[in-house]
Amino acid sequence: MNQYVIIGNGVAAVGCIEGIRQEDTEGKIIVVSEEKHAVYCRPLISYYLEGKTDLERMQYRSEDYYEKMHCDVLYGKKAVKIDDASKTVILDDGSALPYTAVCVATGSVPFVPPFSGLDTVSKKFSFMTLDDTLALETAVTPSSKVLIIGAGLIGLKCAEGLKERVAEITVCDLADRVLSSILDYDCASIMQKHLEENGIKFLLNDSVETFESDTATMKSGKKIDFDVLVLAVGVRANVSLVRDMGGEVNRGILVNDHMETTVPRVYAAGDCTEGDDISSGQKRVLAILPNAYMQGHCAGVNMAGGSDAFSNPIPMNSIGFFGLHSMTAGTYFGKEDGGEMYEEKTDRKLKRLFIRNGYLTGFILIGETERAGIYTSLIRQKIPLDSIDFESLKKTAALVSFSPETRGKMLGGVV
């Protein structure tokens, strides 16, 4: 009988379980879960702090999920080695799990730069896991002054989640803008203004020089008093299991569109991987939930002897703060790279579509996001813009811009 080992118990692992079970209902599946929790919706930890969900509702799957899928979950165990010679996964308790195929879905860990004096800070937290969140929740009080290092997706969602629970939140970042991984300068300014109007303070272009107990001295010379520190500088993919066995890694574990690593029978999926980004043509770590599920599912199908390719991954994010939503996708090629941009801008709304060589390669939408998936599909499916009425589509995302034949297939048939 086949035995599949999945290292990690996040969304990529669920995708993998469901991919395997699509092909093989008999084989044994063992999930190695370092966290002592059933799979939960990791991106919901900020919504938990905000009171928009709770521990029960943020479960990603039903209570009897693993049982229904015939999976054994080893909670609180860590895989320390994948032994290629004996085809076993070695755990931290010394036990060895033989595998027919293994999926590395180990995610990422927070990257903490070596700040001077960080050890003198008593209440410091990362914001990646449910346990981080529960610890942070216990530490904050209505009079807390919170300092968040990092104005990226994690830091800002943390700020939003904590806003009503604390007295003051300051976010600092070395970058010149918020959300620098997904927004260009103009778009970031709109978001920053909105966040500031909702009571979040920013110190950009600045970083901590040194911590002394509950005071941070910035490179600019400013001093910030705080009692709770959140470190959200960035994350690093957990690549060591594959790297140590000689598999190719870069910033993530390198995978092809079958989610194969360079080591036979070893697959990888989710935030720990570096795969294709078809919008840029480059390999990238795309640490987003949809890709984690789809990569996991693809890996699972292939591990169990089926054949599947995840051939159109792109970066994409839908993220809102205090009621203002932004959606981003793909790659924003500038003029210097042969790209052009279509823009609509008002005070609180912005649309930027990035076009190159007759294809939509990326977009940023702020405030108005209706039917954005139509734009996303143009990027993912590489639809030539001369095959549609792009003049009307760029103004309004609607199927009316497609040919009657295409629309007939989309709305008149099984898709």
Next chain:
Amino acid sequence: MKRVYVNEKWCLGCHLCEYNCAFANSGMQDMATALKGKPIYPRIHVEENDTISYAVSCRHCTDPICVKSCIAGALSQEDGVIRVDPEKCVGCLTCVLVCPYGALAPSESGVMQKCELCLQNSCGEPACVKGCPNRAIVYEER
């Protein structure tokens, strides 16, 4: 499975489907009380230009990217029908970002709602189909 299909040649652009949808999902007995003078949040919408009009609602895809992308585990597919659990949804709009048909939109409260073929409401069959005056929307197996 039976799905809702549109024939744009027959659509009059009357938007009745939107009203019938909003009413069927309102839980109320009387259409005027449910809808009159209020903004409506239907799960089907009419798109049109100078020459054509047609209605769009969830295609209940065989390989639904919205379900795979939902960060809250709120979207699921059972017997082919894609449903949203409004208790689990946090309104992040990731499903809007990925749906190639533009078939999902938030409800009045901000959490998502979508066409669930009227299987759970009192109508029992798609209200948009039942009320379409020109039979431009049909509910059938294809």
